[in-house]
Amino acid sequence: MNRIALIEDHSRLADLVRQALGNAGIETDVFHAMEPAWLALRDITYGVVVIDRGLPDGDGLHLVKRLRAAGRPTPCLMLTARDALHDRIEGLDSGADDYLTKPFPMEELVARVRALLRRPAQVQEFAPAHGDVQISPEHGHMVCAGTAVPLPATELQIMLCLARKAGQTVKRSTLEAAAWGLTEAVTPNALDVALHRLRRKLATAGSCMQIVNLRTQGYALREASVAS
Incomplete structure (x- = not known):
């Protein structure tokens, strides 16, 4: 399933990420805030969710926690400008599967998304x-x-x-x-x-x-x- 959701409020960065993933054969739906993303995530099955921590309507970790509380095991990759160890630990403890600090090479983001797409656990909840x-x-x-x-x-x-x-x-x-x-x-x-x-x-x-x-x-x- 090569469609992911990207929640990133910086339009230029979102466009660059979508283009890089598109070149790798991965389709991307872009959202600029958590609430519209959540409405889509309730109905659309994504292979991976890439979430920025600093969003207009709050910390992206809250969306990860919401997904996990709903029983959704969709792999989540966090993007953040925060480089402190405790921030990365907080993200992983909240249910995120991977963490990438800004700025980052697009090649690395694509590689990490590909790795998450290969995880068999992503389909466990989505076999209704x-x-x-x-x-x-x-x-x-x-x-x-x-x-x-x-x-x-x-x-x-x-x-x-x-x-x-x-x-x-x-x-x-x-x-x-x-x-x-x-x-x-x-x-x-x-x-x-x-x-x-x-x-x-x-x-x-x-x-x-x-x-x-x-x-x-x-x-x-x-x-x-x-x-x-």
Whole structure:
């Protein structure tokens, strides 16, 4: 899963980091404060979160603590201008996985992000099941009624989002953000096409689950008998 979240309020630095990661094949969604980042992190599965400590709405460590309190094991890399040993220890004790002091070589940041993306622990919490459907990000497929169905990255993200909500309604904009991120241009019917393919795959695999369209509200993954 090569999409990460970057929470950094310095626009120029954020652009440089996004460009360096993009050159390494890693997509990046940029946020400039903790609260909008948290709203996205609730619905989008990121491989790594890179967080600056000095943010307009507080210390980035608070976001790490919030993630850990919610049971999210997503690897977190802290960025900071603080070089004191106790600051680094505080970050690691708060649940961060790595620490990088500013200024830093872009090559080093890319290498550290790559190392965190390779950690198998990142997928442990993100393997939800609902009904007879289980999503396996590690293997890039969903298992429907015992049948493994390979999924491209966009469809995998959509199913992750729907399965994690366990039958609750998910807004269209949330599914689009989960599948294509917050910066990529998406055609108006891209989500409809992806949902059509997923519905067909669920039916072909013999799943009892359906993706239902709740008019003006969004979409939900529900059993056929209670899909209405």
